Amino acid sequence: MKLIEPEFLETLYKIRTVGKYQIVKELAKILGEDVRSVLYRINVLLKGKYFRFSVDYSLSELGLKLIVIITNKNLLLEESAAKFMRFVKAIAYVFPNKHFYSLYMPASTQELSQPLRIGGETVVVELHERLRNKTSFTTYGIDSVFSSEKGFSKESFNKLRKTIEEVFGSLGKEPYVGERKRVVFDAIDLGIIKELEKNAFVKQAEIARALGISLGKLRRHANLHVPYLIKGIRLMSLPLYPEALGTSLLVLIKSEDASVVRKLCEALVTHPTVISCAYRNDSGLGMAQFIIPFSMVRFVTEFLEKVGAEYGFEVSRDMMWLSNIEFSKRYTLPYKRWEEYVPKMSWNINELRRIFSGFE
Numbered sequence: 563m564k565l566i567e568p569e570f571l572e573t574l575y576k577i578r579t580v581g582k583y584q585i586v587k588e589l590a591k592i593l594g595e596d597v598r599s600v601l602y603r604i605n606v607l608l609k610g611k612y613f614r615f616s617v618d619y620s621l622s623e624l625g626l627k628l629i630v631i632i633t634n635k636n637l638l639l640e641e642s643a644a645k646f647m648r649f650v651k652a653i654a655y656v657f658p659n660k661h662f663y664s665l666y667m668p669a670s671t672q673e674l675s676q677p678l679r680i681g682g683e684t685v686v687v688e689l690h691e692r693l694r695n696k697t698s699f700t701t702y703g704i705d706s707v708f709s710s711e712k713g714f715s716k717e718s719f720n721k722l723r724k725t726i727e728e729v730f731g732s733l734g735k736e737p738y739v740g741e742r743k744r745v746v747f748d749a750i751d752l753g754i755i756k757e758l759e760k761n762a763f764v765k766q767a768e769i770a771r772a773l774g775i776s777l778g779k780l781r782r783h784a785n786l787h788v789p790y791l792i793k794g795i796r797l798m799s800l801p802l803y804p805e806a807l808g809t810s811l812l813v814l815i816k817s818e819d820a821s822v823v824r825k826l827c828e829a830l831v832t833h834p835t836v837i838s839c840a841y842r843n844d845s846g847l848g849m850a851q852f853i854i855p856f857s858m859v860r861f862v863t864e865f866l867e868k869v870g871a872e873y874g875f876e877v878s879r880d881m882m883w884l885s886n887i888e889f890s891k892r893y894t895l896p897y898k899r900w901e902e903y904v905p906k907m908s909w910n911i912n913e914l915r916r917i918f919s920g921f922e
Contacts, residue, residue: 568699569593570603574615574795575696580754580784581766585795608763615762618694618793619755622669624747628692628840630849631663632656632812632883633684654810654885662812662885685881687814687849691824692840694796698832701725706834707797713834714858719865722833729829730822730873750775751787758788762795810837810853811862814881815870817846822874824848846875859884 570593579588582604590600607613621627628651631637654662669690697707701721706712753773757764770780817823823846827839830850841848852862859882866877 566603566607566704568704571699571704571797572696577795578789578792580758580769580788580792582763584766584784585763604763614798616694616760616796616798617755617758617762618696618796619759619791620691620793621666622691622843623791624752624755625669626666627669628689629665629667630687630689630840631665631684632660633663634660635684636661637663656812656883656885660883662883687847688842689840689847689849690843692838693793693827693831694838695831695834695836696794696796697834698725701832702834714854716861718833718835719861722829723865723869725832726826726829726869726873729825732825747787747791750779750783751791754780754783754788755791758792809856810851810885811859812883812885813850813852813863813866813877815841815848815850815866815875815877817875819874820844820846822846826850826873826875856884 570589573589573592576592577585577588579585583601586601586604587597589595589604590597593600608615651664651666652662656662699706702718703712706718712718750773754769757769757772766780766784767777769784770777773780815823815826817826820842823841827841827848827850830836830839835852835854837851837853839848839850854862863877863879863882870876
């Protein structure tokens with residue numbers, strides 16, 4: 563038995579359990595293995611330098627949405643930078659002279675809904691759900707996440723095209739997600755997600771300590787609420803290619819059919835070069851993020867154009883951006899005091915309007 567094998571890593575994608583030892587027990591049950599051997603394998607993974615684990619979760623279930631802003635304005639130099647930061651999920655520099663910001667906001671807010679190009683200098687995109695990378699190790703191999711020869715190869719993109727074909731072949735066939743319950747999520751759930759986002763294998767006692775709540779209360783939320791928010795454990799910081807030279811390609815995707823963009827995102831995130839893909843629920847709009855070297859931008863663009871012509875979506879070359887992830891910063895879900903957020907969020911929309919003065 564190998565310590566790291568495709569089946570083992572891909573099984574993590576299905577895990578919605580909170581707590582290291584609870585995850586180990588669940589894995590052992592699914593794989594039909596001894597708990598101690600699974601714990602040993604997990605500890606080996608966690609001690610290694612290649613694999614760090616986070617979680618994927620549902621923004622819409624948390625009552626949130628993602629706002630992406632690409633602008634020539636440095637919003638961090640604004641007077642309200644401190645309050646702006648509470649909304650920020652990620653910041654990056656976009657070549658040649660723009661800035662990228664992604665923010666989480668309540669799904670109910672309409673003030674910044676778009677996409678919208680303003681003055682030819684600023685693009686604002688509202689997205690409702692985001693999928694994180696879940697590389698198909700069965701398809702691409704374990705070494706695909708840290709071998710550029712595997713991840714960047716034309717063969718890997720041929721395999722991706724086949725995956726897209728398979729996913730679109732099931733268009734209209736919604737995957738079974740299990741019984742849904744009417745659960746009211748609260749700020750403790752948000753706090754648990756934040757801790758899991760930093761480390762999917764954090765122990766329950768450590769989460770309770772970080773949130774300042776009792777272990778009993780933590781377990782109630784972990785058992786009754788959080789499994790309906792988590793989509794599974796994901797590998798963090800993919801891929802690990804020094805050849806990418808810290809560049810990230812952002813691509814806006816459009817289609818007349820919202821389900822086309824959603825299915826495309828489901829297929830794209832199985833490829834080792836796609837960090838994430840997000841989409842709207844009410845229209846055919848999405849955005850994918852690739853980690854590739856500059857020399858591959860044209861190849862990826864032409865790949866998407868050809869596949870789009872076949873499956874009913876399009877990518878526009880003037881709606882692509884190359885960012886420098888070496889100068890980027892990422893944050894976990896924003897929260898300070900629980901009562902400020904889910905479900906009674908006190909997001910100051912007027913403050914946002916002031917920050918985005920000139921956007922209106």
